[in-house]
Amino acid sequence: MLHIYNTLTRQKEPFEPLDPPFVKMYVCGPTVYDSAHIGHAMSYIVFDMVRRYLEYRGYRVRHVQNFTDVEDKIIKRSQELGISWQELTARYIDEFLRQMDALNVKRAHVYPYASQEIPEIIRIIEGLIEKGYAYVVDGDVYFRVRADDDYGKLSGRRLDELQAGARVAVDARKEDPLDFALWKASKPGEPAWDSPWGPGRPGWHIECSAMSIHYLGPQIDIHGGGADLIFPHHENEIAQSESFTGCVPFVKYWMHNGLLQLGGEKMSKSLGNLVTIGEILERHDPNALRLFVLSSHYRRPITYTDESFAAAERGLERFYAALRPPRGLPGPQDEALRRKALETRQAFEEAMDDDFNTALALGRLFDLARAINAARDESVAGPGFTEAQATLRELLEVLGFRLQGDGQPQRAVEAEPFIELAVAVRSQLRAQKQWNLADWIRDRLQELGVELRDTPEGTKWVWRPASSDQ
RNA sequence: GGCGACGUAGCCAAGUGGUUAAGGCAGGGGUCUGCAAAACCCCGAUCGCCGGUUCGAAUCCGGCCGUCGCCUCCA
Known part of the structure; x- marks a missing residue:
């Protein structure tokens, strides 16, 4: 049985959806004022994996993910660029969706925009x-944390402790320094919607409550996001939602991924230490980023380095190799491979059932890949071989790897006819035993990022740029 | 200062009381190959430090050291 670590209870719990086989899942989406970085990618790859595994297990997942398109930074940025906030957010939403497609992250069923949920937001406020x-002050509306007796239960904080350590400039108009804005009165020139409290815009936390309630109902199964959202964002979401609907719990399982670090610190827009998704996609196989992310448990922070990313990229080759066609004829060892496939599936499920232990699951898949490769080397073929490959392919796809064709990343398609030509010329030279010239061609192609492999079936080639590009 | 997480071979990483401590990358030695590459086979750690609990601990408890996250916008 699947167990999920619940941030709310700080323990692994058996996964029992409210209304099986349906699973309602909400994942906090990005604030779209800039290009997404690989920290964002990590989070969405993780929850994509979660969704895919739930679906593999027979659940029917309804997945909602918001776009925050009303927010202070968006306003500031659009003013700097001299464009409307609509134009700015449309640009980054479009980019985000295209990048998620490239990363093989399944699209959510609904992508609500904060700006289009104003009526629901007002209704809740x-x-x-x-x-x-909640109370109104000068056109602002604040949530009254003192009225919510279990405020702090998600992040494990108590109001008194929070106040003691508060570093926030205190707004004297608020009853309590920790009261947070549900609605902000707008200044001239800022985007504004009419409300019972005057023109303004929603606070950040309320939009997620509104969208979750609107599209999934007062209670949902899974709410996901980065660990940095636990406080105050998700804490506040719970306070708002449960206070409004009276339905407790708002979310049955809170899931948070560890944060991606770069240079010893969290990768973030404000720190400026980031690698964008675009930079990765330009030069690397999207599967490599996925393997990098899933190589460690999702709750642990991971550190991005060129070296560890390259390791993932190389590891990927191993899986691709295992999916290459067999040689030889059916033999007695074929049956062993069939058994290995069954064992692998079982081990895979066991690992994944334990709070999505993808690192362990991948280890099992590497074991299977090695068995397949060994069998091919021994000229084993047959139904067991085919089944082992089908299992490997299927389980990799459950983790969200995209394995169309032979697994070759698509790039520089226009160069391929020329590469084929060079390879053909070299094959002619080899047939004439002109090794010097043949090797020269191979070396030159290597320098250009094309690696050759001479096999009994002819010469194969793959893209493999020299390491540590960028 | 408060809350929390982590510290396993050169690097990444699973394992949270009891077989030989998964797996990947890198490295070394082989097989294969015209030579390579890929693949396959073989080779490496007693688990930050100290103390305790236990027949037995990487795994539980305490202390120390170190790294990181949250407490403010943030996936």
């Missing part, structure tokens, strides 16, 4: 005011 959980 009005409800919170009515119930005494």
Whole structure:
């Protein structure tokens, strides 16, 4: 049975959806004021893997992911660029979706925009005011944390401790320094919507509550996001949602991925230490980023280095190799391979059932890959071989790897006819035993990032740029 | 200062009481190859430090050292 670590209870719990086989999953989406970096990619790859595994296990997942398109940074950035916030956000939303497609992240079923949920947001804020959980000050509306007796339960904080350590400039108009904005009155020139409290825009936390409630209902199974969202974002979401609907828990399983680090610190826009998704996609196989991410457990922070990324890239080759066609004829060892495939599937499921232990699961898949390669070397073929490959392919796809064709990343397609030509010329030379010239061609191609492999079936080639590009 | 996580071979990383401590990358030695490459075979760690609990600990407890996250926008 699948167990999931729940941030709320700080332990692994058996996964029992509210209404099986349906699973309602909400994942916090990006604020679209700039290009996404690989820290974002990590989070979405992780939850894509979660969704795929749930689907593999027979669940019917409904996946909602928001776009925050109303927010201070968006306003600032669009003003700097002299374009409308709509134009700015449309640009980055489009880029984001294309990059997620490239990373083989399944699209959510619904992508609500904050700017299009204003009526729902206003409805919830009005409800919170009515119930005494919120109050109006000069066109702003704040959530009254003191009215929520279990505030802090997700992040394990108590109000008193928070106040003691607060470094935030205190807004004297708020009843409590920790009260947070549900609605912000707008200044002239800022995007604004009419509301019972005057023109303004929603606070950050309320949009996720509104969208989650609107598209998935008052209670959902899984809510995911980066560990940096636990406080205050998700804490506040719980406070708002549960206070408004009265349904507890708002979310049955809170899942948080560890943060991706670069240079010893969290990769973030504000620190400026980032590698964008675009930079990775330009030069690398998207599967390599996925392997890099899934090589460690999703709750642990991972550090990006060129070396560890390159290791993932090389490891990927191993899987591709295992998916190459067999040689030889059916033999007795074929049956052993069939058994190995069954064992692997079982071990894979066992690993994944333990809070999505992808690192262990991948280890099992590498074992299977080695068995397949060994069998091919021994000229074993037959139904067992085919089944082993089918299993490997299927389970890799459950983890979200894209394995069309022979697994060759698609790039520089226009160069391929010329590479084929050079390879053909070299084959002629080899047939005439002109080794010097043949080797020269091979070396030159290597320098250009094309690696040759002479096999009994002829010469094969793959793209393999020299390491540490960028 | 408060809350939390982590520290396993050169690098990445699984393992949280009891077989030979998974797997990947790099490296070394082989097989194969015209030579290579790929693949396959073989080779490496007693688990940050100290103390404790236990018949037995990487795995539990305490202390120390170190790294990181959250407490402010953030996947």
